[in-house]
Structure formats: structure tokens, C-alpha cells
């Protein structure tokens with residue numbers, strides 16, 4: 001029986017609540033499909049700070065290293081807000097994990113079922129069939145990690161801070177490859193986003209993407225768009241895009257814009273794929289919901305577990321090569337939600353179910 005060895009980093013506030021339900025759904029699928037689950041739980045984020053003095057404790061990192069994938073919850077919240085920025089749970093847990101495992105490819109699906117279009121702040125006539133796009137964000141380069149990165153006091157007494165935006169051709173090529181694979185599994189349409197009218201890194205980005213696609217993927221229809229225009233086009237008509245690919249910071253911003261037009265953060269999952277291979281020869285990856293820790297509803301049993309459940313599906317697909325159970329989970333979530341089982345965030349103010357009942361509804365569809 002194949003054994004799925006993964007680290008479970010549930011994190012803070014609603015993190016453990018939705019994680020418990022997602023693991024229950026995953027356990028159900030595993031029994032049906034004859035898969036053995038071998039999850040190992042570890043502290044991260046605020047839980048890491050409280051229990052080990054660090055958002056990413058060494059013991060947690062070791063557990064991740066010994067696993068084939070990381071199932072991540074969400075981290076941070078008011079309890080740790082007074083810490084200096086560098087020690088904040090989000091930054092001090094996620095960024096080192098991304099760097100340590102070279103998680104360079106962040107795949108964020110922007111999916112809004114047609115039945116839920118009313119949740120989007122966009123007028124329904126702009127999205128008659130819901131939204132179905134994917135943002136591929138480069139995750140280990142650019143302004144986030146470039147050196148120098150420092151604040152200095154100048155001889156004249158003024159203070160100056162610098163972040164450095166660096167991209168190598170090889171980094172652009174590998175994220176382009178991920179984007180091509182994603183585009184091929186969909187409509188074979190790829191839009192690369194940059195700021196080539198101003199930034200040197202963007203000039204290299206555009207040239208590299210163009211050449212790489214011409215050489216390796218002539219079947220893909222490639223276009224380019226400047227990031228400011230892309231921000232506008234996303235709200236004018238998101239479905240003019242299919243797959244977007246962009247650098248780290250632009251992707252951070254555009255993927256949040258994409259998330260909000262998709263209505264509820266409780267429905268959006270993401271995969272961060274590494275350059276390294278796991279013991280199965282597949283990409284090591286980190287899988288997490290987009291929503292955050294939602295401290296305001298923590299402990300009430302009403303958080304939407306769907307994004308965490310969908311993150312499990314992405315893990316099965318990308319790090320374990322299990323497409324069928326992944327697709328079954330995605331269909332079950334869709335079936336449960338469109339069939340009327342909805343947590344408060346997606347219930348339009350009507351009758352809603354709690355976290356556990358939502359997971360039950362998903363299990364019932366499996």
C-alpha cells in the first residue's frame with residue numbers, strides 16, 4: 001500500500017480547526033483508495049514562537065525534511081502583532097520555508113463556481129460563468145530575497161533602506177516551465193506579467209519567457225502584459241486570462257486581487273512547488289489555503305474548511321502523483337457547495353453549516 005509521508009503544520013487560530021477536518025476528508029479518501037497516510041504534526045508560526053521561541057523551530061524543519069510534502073495551515077494573528085516585522089509568524093515561518101526548500105513555483109488557482117458568482121465584488125455580468133484562472137508566482141527571487149537588503153544611516157544623518165530586485169535567466173526559465181505545464185493542462189494560453197517599460201529585471205523576464213516558450217512550447221499561445229494594466233484587466237474581465245505567470249512581488253499583489261474577486265478566501269488553495277524532488281521523484285511542495293488565520297472566528301467552529309481540503313487535493317496531485325483522488329476531492333467540494341452545504345462565508349446570509357458539517361458534506365459526496 002503506498003504510504004503518504006507528509007508534515008502537518010496547522011499553525012494558529014483557525015489553522016488547526018480546518019486542518020483537523022481536512023485530515024478527516026483525506027483519511028476518508030485514503031481508505032477508499034487504498035492509501036496509507038503518515039502525517040507528522042509540528043508547531044509553526046505563533047505556536048512555534050510560544051512553544052519553541054521561534055516561528056520555524058528547528059525540530060519542525062527536520063520533520064519537513066524527512067517528509068515528502070508539507071501540508072500547511074495558516075499562521076499569525078493579534079497575539080504576536082507586537083513582535084518586530086522580521087519575527088512575525090507569517091514572515092519568519094513562510095519565507096525561510098520557501099528559501100530552505102527552494103519553493104520557487106507558487107500556483108494559486110482563482111476559482112469561483114458559477115453558483116457563487118454573487119460572492120464576488122465584481123458585477124455578475126462580468127463573470128457569468130464564475131472565474132477559473134491560475135496565477136503562477138515566482139516565489140524565491142526578486143525583491144523578497146535579493147541582497148543587499150538593509151537599512152543604513154548615511155554620513156549626512158539621513159536614513160536609507162534598500163531592497164534588491166534580482167532575477168537570473170535560469171530562475172525565469174524554471175518558472176516559465178511550470179507555467180507551460182499548467183497551461184498545457186488547461187487552455188494552452190499563457191500571459192506573462194512584467195514591468196518591462198521600466199525595470200531591467202522585467203526586460204530580461206520578457207525576453208527569457210518569449211525565447212523559452214518559442215523554443216520549448218510552440219503549442220502555447222503566449223502574451224505579455226504590463227503589471228499595472230494587468231491589475232486593471234483582472235477586475236474588468238478576469239476570464240480574459242487563463243494562466244498568468246509573474247515575478248514574486250507582482251504575484252503577491254495580483255494573487256490577492258485575484259482572491260478577492262473570487263469571492264471567499266475560504267475556497268482558495270495554493271501549492272508552492274520546490275526545485276527538489278521528494279522520495280517519490282516528484283516535486284517536494286508546500287500546500288496551504290489562501291485565507292489566513294481569521295482570529296475573529298477562531299474557536300467558533302464556523303471556519304470554512306474547503307480551502308484546506310482543496311490544498312490536500314493539490315498535495316495528492318503534485319507531490320504524490322495521485323490525480324484521481326485529487327480530482328475526486330475537488331469534485332466532492334464542488335458538489336457539496338453547489339448542493340447547498342455552505343459555511344457562513346459562502347452562504348449569502350442564508351442557512352449555514354459549521355466546519356465539521358461542511359467536511360461531513362464533502363465526505364458524503366466522496
Ligand code: IPM
Pocket residue numbers: 090091094095252
Ligand atoms: C503570501 C503572503 C506572504 C508573501 C507574506 C506573509 C510574507 O502575503 O503568501 O502571499 O508576501 O509572500
Ligand code: MG
Pocket residue numbers: 252253256
Ligand atoms: Mg500575499
